[in-house]
Amino acid sequence: MVNLTIDGRAIQAEPGKTILEVAKENGIYIPFLCYHPALKPIGSCRICVVEIKPGPPRPLPACATTVNEGMEVVTNSPKLNALRLELMKMVLINHALECPICAKGGECELQDLTHALAVPTVDLDAVKLPPNPDYVSELVERHPDRCVTCGRCVRICRDRVGAMAINFTLRGYFTELASGAQPLDCEFCGSCIDICPVGALINKQFKYRARAWEVEKTEIACPFCGGGCTYEVHTKDGRIMRVRNEASVLLCGRGRFGWPVVEAPDRLKTPLIQEKGSFREASWDEALDLVAAKLKETVEAGGAKAVYGVGSPRATNEANYAFQKFFRQGLKTNQLDNPGRYNYVRALKGIAEVFGPAKIEGVERSTALPQAYHSPLALKDESTGGGFPFVLGKLDDLNKADLVLVVGMDVTPELPPLGWKLMEAKEKPNFRLVVANPRKTKFDRYAGLSLRYKPGSERVLIAGLIKFFLADHPDWTPAFKADGLDDLKESVKKLTPKDIVTKTGVEESVLKETVALLAAAQAPAILFGTELLAQDKGQANAVALADLFLLVGKPGTPGSALYPVAEKNNSRGVSEVGVLPDMGPGYTPVEGSEPGATLEEVLDLLEKDDPAAPKALYLLGGDLVRWLPHKSRVQKLLKKVPFIVVQDAFLTETAKLAQVVLPVAVHAEQEGTFISSTGQLGLIKQALAANGVRPDWQIISQLGAKMGFAMNYVSPKEIFRELALKMPLWAGLAPKLSEPCPKIKAEVSGKFVPFEVDISLPGRRPYTLIVGKSLQHSGSFTTHHPCGTLVVTKEALLKMNPEDAKSLGLAAGETAKVISSHGEITAPVKLTGEVPPGVVFLPEHFATPAANDLTLNSNLVRVTIQKG
Secondary structure (H helix, E strand, C coil), X not given: XXXXXXXXXXXXXXXXXXXXXXXXXXXXXXXXXXXXCCCCCCCCCCCCEEEEXXXXXCCEEHHHCECCCCEEEECCCHHHHHHHHHHHHHHHCCCCCCCCCCCCCCCCHHHHHHHHCCCCCCCCCCCCCCCCCECCCCCEEECHHHCCCCCHHHHHHHHHHCCCCCEEXXXXXXXXXXXCCCCCCCCCCCHHHHHCCCCCEEECCXXXXXXXXXXXXXXXXXXXXXXXXXXXXXXXXXXXXXXECCCCCCCCXXXXXXXXXXXXXXXXXXXXXXXXXXXXXXXXXXXXXXXXXXXXXXXXXXXXXXXXXXXXXCCCHHHHHHHHHHHHHHHCCCCEECHHHHCHHHHHHHHHHHHCCCEEEEEEECCCCCCCCCCCEEEEEEEEEECHHHHECCHHHHHHCCEEEEECCXXXXXXXXXHHHHHHHCCCCCCEEEEEXXXXXXXXXXXXXXXXXXXXXXXXXXXXXXXXXXXXXXXXXXXXXXXXXXXXXXXCCCXXXXXXXXXXXXXXXXXXXXXXXXXXXXXXXXXXXXHHHCCCCHHHHHHHHHHHHHHHCCCCCCCCCEEECCCECCHHHHHHCCCCCCEEHHHEECCCCCCCCCHHHHHHHHHCCCCCCCCEEEEECCCHHHHCCCHHHHHHHHCCCCEEEEEECECCCCHHHCCEEEEECCHHHCXXXXXXXXXXXXXXXXXXXXXXXXXXXXXXXXXXXXXXXXXXXXXXHHXXXXXXXXXXXXXXXXXXXXXCCCCCEECCEEECCCCCCCCCCCCCCCEEEEEECCCCCCCCHHHCCCCHHHHCCCCCCEXXXXXXXXXXXXXXXXXXXXXXXXXXXXXXXXXXXXXXXCEEEEECCCCCCCHHHCCCCCCEEEEEEEEC
């Protein structure tokens, strides 16, 4: 510890901390304007200057000066007060006096600072600068005349978000906040708004709707992607006014601006029953009685296996646990699965093939009364664990990696928090980033190497890396205890360097440079997402990457891990709590009963009119028609099912095929938990009245009671306690913590699994279509008006290389017809160099055009393109 004094007070501080940080920790006030804990300090405003002994005669900025042994700091003196007063006058000299109408009123740091420093008047004259407001940009309103040039917005955009969309123009007194053009062209994350100390950047959704002191704040986990962000919902008169992340400031656009989906006019508010081809409203009792009667009738006629359930990556852990309990203990069947079968479950299965199933020992029930949403299980001193969960990375560790290999993933659209951690990691001098993707992504600009491979050649690429690695390091011994290395060597033996280069399109020198980085890395991490996993051989892709990590990974080293993306808010949780046909809560294999069919197998049974095909479907959300590959096939097969009940917030395309639709509460209207992509427990608290809809867990419990299986749940807290007792993997877990607990001694070993080295892209059509994610949307959830992100990304655009467009006679904005062997769509064209010639990209979120009209069993498909 460092010993120093501040204003005569003896203090001990951690080495490396700044004077301002130490003063704040000890309740000593030092005024500041440009400093923010989410950013590296730059000391530009100089308001925080302090006097230091021993030190230079001039005052130094407290935010940028680290503490030293024996340092004497003076924070308040006539000299300092005079300096700060003059600095504040220069800040205020041209500041617009619009406080009564400024949206920052009540939380403006400049107002607070002016009051704290008792600035009486501004007795300086200067040339009046033009205001140059920006009223035309979407979501963000800019007022340069209110700007205090602290640089916070520029730094968070550049250093944390990585967008580099805003900057300063001109110099000195004439410095102005700008973006190079109006309207603003950026990621529209809104982080610049909330980090701005004044009203220079305004949230248009919040403007004139409320004042800062009028709102109630409720902290909840974000309901969109699997990033696990936590934010505050600000409500007034029972309506959301805005959301903010007051801790780190960072949120993506859908997190900050996507909340109006709660108020979408097409939200379901009452149960619906379909009769003679149309829906009518019904009471809850009538709807639940009908569902109970139909499910009983189905079980009596065809046995429990005749009913099939699909859980939800949007629903809470508590709802999904109650759902699997309804099937396993109520109906006595394992006939259930979740939509992650087509992406995230493939990652889990693939990684488990290499690193084995989850194993935890040394867990016992805690003797202390657990707090709400805290695991009731405690760890013994000798707790050990192994298997695939222990190679899955944690978000807070990613910035500790010294090498990150990103494969088949556009980081920011898929999981923004991973991107923010990469931005932190790149500040380390020894950090290296390698991005492998068929198309150019945002993080290519920060990558030391970019591997632009041909779509579908991922396993050839990974096999090539393994082959070159073993050739260059014949005596390599993996840091993990690993078996089967000779089998792996044999499996890539026939693959020649020429084959690798020809099939992937990546130069041998680039592959060998990547291999050198992997060999030298002390904490390598591998990131991969749904664009890789949604392929027909997505599980084989995961096996290949797990093999590579078993070869180069460093067990027990923070940051060295696999980071598969769980795309929705609870894609990981729905699997962990047991909504799988062969595994119960905590990935425990089902025992004493036959595993159920996977969702893929159920569709095949329906297609063959197999007697074993289900006669009733219970869908906990999840728009299967919209999301599964080959839309027309899915629609056709679901129509074969005699009875379908859907719980959802909207009348989705799947819900339109149901006989009963039950309206559910969404995130801010309920309570419960999620598990993020990186294992963090997120807690949602109810901020809004439910207004006639019910939370999923309550509907399931009430339905069980009507069928003679009473669960008698009264709150999600009660369900969490019951669930967590069955989850040794969650021992020690609490809100904002990640599992598995770091106190568990990880004993991880693996076995190399040879994988098929082939191209996952059949067909002969001239273009390859990649179906993937858009930055502004999360599933189809954010495509309902008046969701804020719709004003930025209103429709699906077909991204095409300008060379291809020219050869087809297509111009930007014109309509293209896209034809596959399974369907056709039309979409407006966007010209971009992000996609190479011969490759086109279409986001998956919109009902029209529906990208899955074109696909068969993968997010990759060969297509023909014509003028529309």
